[in-house]
Amino acid sequence: MVGDTVDVVLHIGCEKTGTTSIQQFLRRNRAALKDRGILYPRAPGDFRHVELGLYAMPDEALPEARIWKRDGYSAAPDVFRRRLRRRLRREITGAGASTVVLSDEALYRSDPPSIGRLRGLVDELAGQVRIVVYLRRQDDHLISRYQQAVKMGEVLDLDAWSRRDFAGIYDYWGRVTRWKDAFDSAVVAVRPFERARFPEGSLTRDFLEAAGLDVRADDLRSITARNESLGVEGVELLRLLNLHRVEHMGATPRRIPNRPHVKRLRQVDSGPQVTLPPAQLDQFMGQWEDSNRRVARELLGDPTGELFHTERKTDGTTTRQVLDPARLDDYLDLLEIPEHEHPSIRRIAEREASRSSAHEG
Template sequence: MIGGRPPVDVTLHIGSGKTGTSTIQRVLRRNPEALRAAGLLYPRTPGKLRHTALGLFVRPDDELVRHGDWLTGGYDDPVAFRRDFRRRFDREIARSGASGVVLSDEGLFSAGDRTIGRMGRLTSRLGGRVRLVVYLRRQDDHLISRYQQVVKMGEITPLTTWMQQDWVGTYDYYLRLSSWQALEPDAFVVRRFERERMVGGSLVTDFLDAADISVDEADLTHTEPRNESLGAEAIEMLRILNIYRVKHEGERPGLFGSHHHVVHLRGTDTGPVLTLPGPLLDRFMASWADANRRVAQEFLGDESGDLFRSDRKTAGTTTEQRLDPARLDHYLELLEIPEEQHAAIRRIAEKEAGRRRTVSTRAARRLFSRRLAKR
């Protein structure tokens, strides 16, 4: 409790990413009156849309100063940042008179134990009940969607290289949820990111139900989520431009965006969506089978152990990540790339087009055998 004020309940939406979080955040931001009528506040101090500053506030200093959101956010001194955040956050809640706050940052899903502990101290200061809300998506579909997102944010490696990471901290959902249980929430609501299982077939209605927000979706202003999946050709073009910016403009991989290019590409047919070979994705999903079963049984009360029912997305996909250099002029014109950059970009495009981007089934087995051996 802060300053003798009544306790304030907290609804904390921790993602995970690529599960409609931006849609949820837009709805919360655009409907302050409806939330106010329900006694709730979606505060601006942690962020205009996503509560990025909240995720930074609860991270320990050594993690904070290396975090991408900190490096790209124009922040300076962690001590000053924390002091200013706490002052403005407390003041905003006090002025609102709300009995509860709704917080949302998908970056929190993969937070470590120290960050979760610091979040616990923040919620304890507010003194009310704590409700955790999280959505889970099939790991293979999530992986493919995540790659699109990181390329849009400056990633320079091809999918077959990028995916060769240790994903335990992201995709072992049982481990993630068990870590967040340390917060000892009064309610821990886990939902599957599958349209057919959502209340009313609507993400917004489902979230309102999960968050126990007494507002009718019909009374809210919002837009349907936009499908921003780009074709493999467009993603490869963005990756080539990322390489150019890293080599010729001094940018750091993964720490810059290309929203203006994405806007142009979104309205253009760029062909099938990039994915990985089926056998590789099968093995990827198999590596999380036990964790998924435990989540279904222990967090959802589903004794069948089937966490996901929806099939992997296969329609309109390709495993070839390549941009034909003959198509480069089309994209240079579409994206309005300055002519003085064309020659260097063309050299990169021709070099990348010559690389082999496929992964054999045998290579997939070797890859995941190594990953599983480390767990």
């Protein structure tokens, strides 16, 4: 161990619960936090601690991990883990910190062996451990997660995509108790991701409270949270481009970066947000009633069993996922898509619009 007085705050997500904002806040205030004995280390990643998720992965999964490939890792898994442990210990020792904050939303979905590997790392560092996890209303999370999936190369429409098995993500009781069982002596702070329940409506204030950090938010630099959502036309345009790349350019679904396109699409109003019909969302939420009730009662001490207080978002939404082919050219010009690709993209747009109309009929 680095020292008996080093406590660890482990923020495990889940994804689409403001993790980027929390990590941006921690990085922006790294020096101020360090002055107060709180270290947000650089060793696992300067912004998000991506190497924690990699550390936890089984050996055979590492070479296929998106981040492993993207960032050009080449060391053997045991060598990679040993180097990370050494760098992290060195940074903690040099900082003289009493508390270390680690954050990677990929950790949330770890299986028990992966959590066990991570505990081995944390046990080398920690006195006391506090795990912070944010949980978002499942239907709201589903819609947000679909947008993210399309941005990363998904080709299915929302209706088809939503029919997959999501128990590994949305059974919150099963997920959280998996971490509680693995870190049996840790404090597990479960926070519903609802702005109305944050102190002064601030996610970062809520995180400081959940993490048990003895620091005032007013003494730190604030951040400005951005709305990352796209309208239905923006989402559908990206899906059409994904289909085009898969069908005509040999791309692999769910392995298509769209960041430059997303950045440009955020500059325009691309309509209301796509969602599913209320009855379908009700059915989806029904799967998690028992799980949510147990989290509320047994982990939050709420006798009502109501995990989430905020109603489903309905304003500014639509259930029609379609891009009128007549509007396609304006978007292709905005994204500066090469002219020779336009005909095949238009054929796909017309095909998908026709399918959407047939489905509605």
